[in-house]
Amino acid sequence: MSPVISSILDIQSWWEVPCVAHFCSLFSQIFNLPDFHIEDLEEALLADGNEGQTTLLSDLIVSLLRGCDLLHKCKPHIHASNYQMFMRRLFRKQCQIQNIENPFDSDTDFQSLPLRRRLEILHSLCYFRLESKKVPELLAKLEADSLRIEPLGYDDKKSAYWYFFGTRLYREDFLSGEEKKKGKVKCAAIWQVICFTEDDWKNLAAKLKASNSRRNRALSKILYENFLPKIPKLFKEKEDQRRRNFFKKASRLRTLSLKKISEDSEKELTDTEIDNLVESTESSRNSFRSQRWSSRKKVRRFDDTRGSGRQITN
Helix, strand or coil: CCHHHHHHHHHCCCCHHHHHHHHHHHCCCCCCCCCCCHHHHHHHHHCCCCHHHHHHHHHHHHHHHHCCHHHHHHHHHCCCCCHHHHHHHHHHHHHHHHCCCCCCCCCCCHHHCCHHHHHHHHHHHHHHHCCCCCHHHHHCCCCHHHHCCCCCEECCCCCEEECCCCCCEEEEEECCCCEEECCEEECCEEEEEEECCHHHHHHHHHHHHCCCCHHHHHHHHHHHHHHCCCHHHHHHHHHHHHHHHHHHHHHHHHHHHHHHHHHHHCCCCCHHHHHHHHHHHHHHHHHHHHHHHHHHHHHHHHHHHHHHCCCCCC
């Protein structure tokens, strides 16, 4: 299996991805966060430093940092080009306050960190943003039900089915062999995307409906009544949004390109360029003087011949 495919399968099994994406979807308006789908976040995390793809991550991180109280005075100075400096400062202080391990405690560039580490940092940053003093007032504008995420239901294998937003459905499979440590039960689980396409949703609902398990049939009823009627519209909205984002990105790249051209044209001239311009200007002036002198000679010759009745021939 290629490293790229392996990374895609890995990232689709990490619950933090839909969690971060859902957080941003839920608070996009009140926190002024970028609007994107789960797939967009995965692509940005997997971009490996590609400037066109990592724009989403940098824009998201800058928006989150600007809303953190600890960086309130620095807000106007936080930009895509310097956000890592402020993010390190925030994590250093927050991790000290909460007495937790700092996942961003090195001078390594954010994009050079391991994929899972970057995701952990992004996930922690979302929760740091929630600690702002203004958050309770802002949350009052949202419906309480929208703030709670619970499984849609469980199948006969006790696997939980999770819907966050968008067009994906996740399944959480709990592993057997629970270990008891210090009187507590440690239960491991594996996450995976169970529905990618419209057909995936339809096939899953039909499969659960045909089951003899009461749990499976109950889950199937939820899918048929609450999701399948809305799924086509969700896919259309998702495609429309991705198209808008594509044109927005293209417009942004074009603006940056024009800005670069403008900056290049306004660069300070070197001594050599100045000398060349001076020589060119002096050459033009000499040429103009020569032409003007030639014209004057012709005018004098014309005056002379006009007096003698002769015409000039070249």
